[in-house]
Each structure stands twice: as C-alpha cells, then as structure tokens.
Amino acid sequence: MNAFILLLLGMVIFFIAYITYGSYLAKKWGIDPGKKTPAHTLNDGKDYVPTDAKVLLGHHFSSIAGAGPITGPIIATMFGWLPVYLWIIFGCVFFGGVHDYGSLVASLRHEGKSIGEVIRHNVSQKGKIMFTLYAFITICLVVAAFLDITAGTFAVNVDNARESAAAGTASMLFIVLALLFGFLVYRRGAGVAVSTIIGVVLLAAIIFISDKFPFLALEKIHWQIILVIYIILASLMPVWILLQPRDYLSSFLLYAMVIGGVVGLVIMRPAIQTPAFTSFMPSEGNYLFPILFITVACGAISGFHALVSSGTSAKQLNSEKDAKLVGYGAMLIEGIVAIVALMSVSAVAGNGEGTPAARFATGVATFMTSFGVPLSMGKTFVTLAFASFALTSLDSATRIGRYLIQELGEYTSADGRVHKTILTNPYVATGITVLVSLGFTLYGYARIWPIFGSANQLLAGLSLLAVAAWIKNRQKRNSWENIIPLTFMFAVTLSALCLVVYTNVMKASFDGYVLAAIAAIMIILAVVELFITGQWARGLSKKEAASNPNDPIKNK
Numbered sequence: 442m443n444a445f446i447l448l449l450l451g452m453v454i455f456f457i458a459y460i461t462y463g464s465y466l467a468k469k470w471g472i473d474p475g476k477k478t479p480a481h482t483l484n485d486g487k488d489y490v491p492t493d494a495k496v497l498l499g500h501h502f503s504s505i506a507g508a509g510p511i512t513g514p515i516i517a518t519m520f521g522w523l524p525v526y527l528w529i530i531f532g533c534v535f536f537g538g539v540h541d542y543g544s545l546v547a548s549l550r551h552e553g554k555s556i557g558e559v560i561r562h563n564v565s566q567k568g569k570i571m572f573t574l575y576a577f578i579t580i581c582l583v584v585a586a587f588l589d590i591t592a593g594t595f596a597v598n599v600d601n602a603r604e605s606a607a608a609g610t611a612s613m614l615f616i617v618l619a620l621l622f623g624f625l626v627y628r629r630g631a632g633v634a635v636s637t638i639i640g641v642v643l644l645a646a647i648i649f650i651s652d653k654f655p656f657l658a659l660e661k662i663h664w665q666i667i668l669v670i671y672i673i674l675a676s677l678m679p680v681w682i683l684l685q686p687r688d689y690l691s692s693f694l695l696y697a698m699v700i701g702g703v704v705g706l707v708i709m710r711p712a713i714q715t716p717a718f719t720s721f722m723p724s725e726g727n728y729l730f731p732i733l734f735i736t737v738a739c740g741a742i743s744g745f746h747a748l749v750s751s752g753t754s755a756k757q758l759n760s761e762k763d764a765k766l767v768g769y770g771a772m773l774i775e776g777i778v779a780i781v782a783l784m785s786v787s788a789v790a791g792n793g794e795g796t797p798a799a800r801f802a803t804g805v806a807t808f809m810t811s812f813g814v815p816l817s818m819g820k821t822f823v824t825l826a827f828a829s830f831a832l833t834s835l836d837s838a839t840r841i842g843r844y845l846i847q848e849l850g851e852y853t854s855a856d857g858r859v860h861k862t863i864l865t866n867p868y869v870a871t872g873i874t875v876l877v878s879l880g881f882t883l884y885g886y887a888r889i890w891p892i893f894g895s896a897n898q899l900l901a902g903l904s905l906l907a908v909a910a911w912i913k914n915r916q917k918r919n920s921w922e923n924i925i926p927l928t929f930m931f932a933v934t935l936s937a938l939c940l941v942v943y944t945n946v947m948k949a950s951f952d953g954y955v956l957a958a959i960a961a962i963m964i965i966l967a968v969v970e971l972f973i974t975g976q977w978a979r980g981l982s983k984k985e986a987a988s989n990p991n992d993p994i995k996n997k
Contacts, residue, residue, distance in 0.1 A: 442717070444788040445710040448703065451530055451780045455773040458534040463769040466539065466922065470546050470912070474762035479553030479755065487679040489553060489756045493633050494763040499692030500685050501754045502771040505541070505746045506695065507583075507834035508590060509739025510779040511827065512797040513894075515786050517736040520729055521718035522787040525737060529783070532734075532741025533776035536926045540901055541746045542768035543908035543923060548751035549758060550915075555751045555841075555848055556907045560974075563907070563914045566852065568973040572903055573849050575966045576748060579900050580842040581874065582893045583745055585881035587835040588668055594798075594828045596661035606655035608825045609664065612832060613657060614647045616671070619687035627681045640690050652821060665882075668835070669875060675836035676843045676871040680753065684836055691829045695778075698805065698826040701819075702781040705808025711788035726944060731933040735894040740779030742930070744900025745838070746772070752841035781805065798827050842874030843867060888952055892960050895937040899967050902930035906974055913978065931971070938964050 480491040492500075517525045547559045557576065561569035595609030622640050625631040659667075675684050721729045739745070754767055785804025806819030814822075850864025863869055881889060905927035912920035941960040945953035 442713045443710055444713055444784040445706045447526060447713075448706050448777075448780055448784060451526075452777060454530055455533065455776055458538070459765075459770060459773055462534060463538070463542070463765045466542055466769070467765050469920075469922070470543070471916075472546065472761050472764060474760055476761055478549055478758045478761060480757050480759060483552060483756075486681070488753075490627075490679075490681050490685070491759045492681075492685065492757040494759060494766055495637075496633060496685065496689045497754060497757050497759070497763065498767050498771060499689035500757070501688075501749060501767050502774055503688040503691045503695060503830070503833040504749045504753065504837035505739065505743070505771060505834075506775050506778060506830050507587065507739060507745070508798070508827065508831050509743060509745075510775050511782045511801050511830070513736055513738040514740045514779045514783040515797040515800060517733055518715060518783065518786055519719065519723045519727065520721075520733055521716050522713060522783060523717040524729065524733055525740075525783055526780070528733060528737055529740050529776055529779045532737070533772055533779075535922075536901075536930070537742035537746070537776070538769045538772040539922055539926060540742055540744075540905055540908075541750050541772045542765065544747035544904050545750035545755055545758070545764055545768035546761075547908045547911045548755035549761065549764065550911070553751075553756040555844055556747050556904050557845065557848055559751070559911050560907045563910045564974055564977045568970060568977070570849070571966050571970045571973065572907065573845050575896075575903065575963065575970070576744075576900060577842060577845045577849075577874075577877075578963070579744060579893075579896050580748060580838050580845065581878045581881055582889060582896065583838040584672070584835060584842065584874070584878035585889075586893065587831045587838065588665060588672075588878065588882055591828060591831045591835055592661050592664035592668055594824070594831065595657075595659070595664045597658045602658065603655055604821050604824060606658040607651045607821060608828050609659065610655045610657040611647050611651035611825055612828060613667075614651065615644065615690070615829075616683070616687060618643055618647060619683055619690060622690060623682040623686040626686070637690075637693075640686075641693050644690055644694065648822070648825065652818075669879070672836055672839040673871055673875060676840045676874070677867055680757065680840075684753070684840060685757065688833045688837070691833050694826050694829050698823055699774075699778055699781060701809045701814070701822075702785065702805040703777075705805070705811045706781070706784060706788075708811040709808060711784075711808075713784075713787045714789075715787045726940065731937045731940075734930075734933045735898055735937050737779070738894055738897060739775065740782070741776070742898065742901050742926075744897045744902075744904055745834075747901065747904035748841045748845075749837055752844050753837060798824070802827065839871070839874055839878075842878070843870040846870035846873050889956065889959065892938065892941050892956060892963070895934050895941060895960070896963050898930060899934035899938065899963065902927045902934060903967065903970055905930065906970070910974055910977065931967070935964065935967065 480489050483489040514525050544556055551559050551562055557569045557573035560572050595605055597605050626636050782801050786800050789804040789807045802820045802823040805823045806816050809819040810816055847865045847870045850862040853859050905923045909920045909923040938960045942957045945957040
C-alpha cells in the first residue's frame, strides 16, 4: 500500500465531511451568524475578546493538537497501521469533530462558560461539580505531562545538546515576538494580514538565529522553573497580548511541518513497510478493544478539546459562522497531522527504536529531503514544531484550569442570586492549578500517565453527554449525533479504567494502589455524573430544575 494514497484518501474524506456533515450539524444546532457571541456581549479586553477567524483557528488548532496526534497514532501502530488509520478517519469525522464543534456551540449559548456550566444550567449543580472536578484532575495531568515533556525537550543532554538548546532559545524568543504581535494588532491597530507576514518572517529569522546561536543551554530543572513562571503569566495576562498571538503564530510553524510532510509524501510516494494488522493483543494487557481507542487519543477524539472549545475559544469567537471552521475544521486538520504521523513510522521509521517524537521527526524529515531539505535541518525543525505543540497545550491548559476553579467558586442560591468565593480570584485559581500540577510532576507524572489516556477519553464522553443534555433541553429531542459517540466512548473508557484498577491492584505495590485509587475515583465521578444526568433525563430532577425557573441561559 502506498502512503501517499492513504494520505490523499484521508484528506478527501475530511474535505467532504467538512462540507456535508459539518453543515448538517450547523443546521441541526441552529447556528445563527446574526447572533452576538459572548466575545461581543461580555467583551472585557482580557478573556472575552472578539477575534479574527484565522487568528482564532490558529490558537484553537495549536492548543488542541499538543503532542497527542503524533505520539498516540505512533504508539498504536503495535496493532498495525490499518486499524489506526480507520479509527483516525472515522473518529475525526463522527466523534472528535462532533465533540469539539458541539462543545464550542454549547458554550456559546451559555455565555462562553465551560462544559461544567452547560451541565449546571441544563442538568444540575451537582452534575456541574462532578464534571468540573473530573475535568480539573485531567487538566492538571495535562499540565504536569506537558511541563515535563517540554522541559525535557529543551534541556541539554549528551545526545542532542545543540538541538535542544536551539529549540529552547527559539521558543523563548518566540514569546517576545508574540508580545510584540499582540501589542501592534490590538493596541496600535496594525492589520492582521500585514502583521502575520511580518510575524512569520521574523519567526523564520528566530529559528535561523537560534540554530546558529543557541544561547539558552539549560538543564531540565532550570527549564521547569522558567516554564512554571511562563504558564502563570500566560494564565493571568490578557489573552490578546500573549496566549492568542503566540498560539496563532505557532500554527504557521505547525502548518509548515504538516505541509512539508504532505509535499514529501507526494514526491516520494513511499510504500508502507509495517504490517496492516498484527494482533488483537500484541502484548500483555494491550487489547485492541479498548486500548486502540484510548491510545490514538487526540488523533481521533480528546476530552481536552472540549475544555479548549469552551474554555478559551468560545470567549474569542467573533461570529457564529466561524464556529464550524474553528470547532469542526481544526479537528479535521488534526486528523491530517495524525495520518502524517502514522505514515512517518509506517513508511520510514518503522523499526520501533526511539521515542515517538524522535521517530516522527526522522520520518517527516526524511520526507522533506525529497525537496532538498537536509535531514539534520529537517529533524531540528520538526523537533521545534513538536515542542511548540506541547508548549501551546501547556499554556492553554493552565488558563483553562484557572477558569474551572473560578467557576467552582461561583454558585447560585435557590433565590437566583449569584455568590462568589475566594476561588473566583484569578491569582488564587491559577495558584491552585499550578500547585496541583506540580504535585503530579513531583510525584512522577510518568507513574500516573498510564491512566491519563483513559481519563482524557472519558472526559470526551462526559462532554458529549453535556452537549446532548443541552440539545435535549433546548430542542426537546434526542441528539443521536452525540448519543451514539458518547455511548461508545463510555464503553471504551470505563473498560480501560477497570483494567487499570485490576492490573494495578494485582501488582500489590504502593504505586499500583495509588494508580488503582485514582482510576477508581475517576470511575466513581463518571458513574455519578451518568446517574445524575439519567435522573434528569427521566424527569426525576424536576424539583431541582424548578428551583430556578427563570434562568436566563437555560433555554437559549
């Protein structure tokens, strides 16, 4: 089988899906370009900021991509490339795209608040608390993971000291460029198109200078300190000055990497070297069901995406007509990244040696040699792009964690009055997010990582459940486009978490018991959320719903 044919087929399917199924969802969910978005109605110049669709797409895509669509499909090739490829295609179109798009639209209808608030307005306060606690645990795992991954990528070591120093230097200079871009566009009225061209040129210059003069050659602990300071600032500063422009400009780095891989595949047209299918259980405990659907993760669907859609993107959407591009389109672009990652190891770096990031860099850099890019330069560029993926997810996740804590600190009493606690303070909320994440990092995020995939995918099921509840409450009908994916995701993730509990209890070790306990807590939170929503769906929660019948948001 030819890798180029598989990539071309995937891109054609995604394009058709965007035009057809994306438009179908927009019609069913009542997308209204004339309706003012929260970015306009609640514009505060800090979190709620109307944003050009191209800029927001860049922010959203950079934030949701992370390292998941690269590492997930590569690890999942233990089952063979065919089941991974099929799940990427089917998952992006009918699962991930629906999940991301639906979360964005539901948030728009609830003042740009998180999915937890969507649950509060449509199900109950208890449901919101359960979801938000679950989401916060997942977010802290994301921050802990990407803090370690990013610091490790930038840290100098014997094998790749210059390459790591160059990536770290470029990333820090990139932050300065982002601050300048945000200031010029939002405070000096510079045009987005002209600023983008200048920004991309300067980004290229930064990469060149960093490669020639990598002056930030630091150890991992030093990078961890720098990154902690960075994520605190990224969480607290107005979104237009740092987070949004950095993610937007990062997207061009990521687009360039994807285009380089695609063009290389077109020119080389390499044959797949790895088997289409290996086994239903290639190693002990790794069953095709449910492990494949957990491992591919962001390459098909990810609960973290719902937190981005309803955490930062919904607060910046300029018009509802942009929702399909940002919510559904970004997920399909991520699917292309996942296919390129899959082809990079199936056609080139299929020997299984090295980390997924290193294998991906080798594969894509090899494709890029077909149009004259030296292999070493290509690997450096792809490594930097990979680090950019992780860093954009890191800063967005910290800000989202802050939002979740702030929403937990706000509650509505029976008389309809809104009450705020100290948790709504942005400094307190950011501090809690960073401290809990650091706790995971110090304990050893690698010890907890085995349950992260299941937790993240179960979060996707809970988000789909929230959107289905909103549609049921608003349109008085079942949302099968959400119900079918959420049913499958609950079956997958609860099965996986039960396996985690069983295998770790059998280890009879302290670490095993800790992992089993965390997995058990997540199972309990998810089951309670299902029970609460089930009560609401059967009309058993009418008394609670009637306690605030004049909710101005609930029936939007």
